[in-house]
Amino acid sequence: MSGFKYLGMKGGFYKSLVAAAGIGSALSTADDRVYATGTETTLYRRLARTKKGYLAVVPSQSSVGDQISLYEGGKFPFVVRPRTGQGTKQLVGPCYVRGIMYGEAWDQSLCQAVEII
Secondary structure, eight states: OHHHHTTTHHHHHHHHHHHHHHHTTTTTTTHHHHHHHHHHHHHHHEEEETOOEEEEEEEETOOOEEEEEEEEEEHHHEEEETTTTTEEEEEEEEEEETTTSHHHHHOGGOOOOOOOO
């Protein structure tokens, strides 16, 4: 895999090769299964830190200024991107935020009605 990276291969194709190698190697030993699970879980994701200091794994399309939102009845938080001048938000994708995954950050008094289009 390092040979492909050395040749300058980047982007989705390279990441897909890394994932395939990790998943394929998981069939041989327990150590490789740990690598494969980590590769699968973090493929097309990036590490981030929120303004409040929470550590998060967010979709790779996330950028500075995106927000993390909780929705009543949801199983996990979502990254949303405010659209300028429209008062709407674009859904970027689900995320993992250490410290709020089990309802620790839920506050019913902060809830607002949203319309999903």
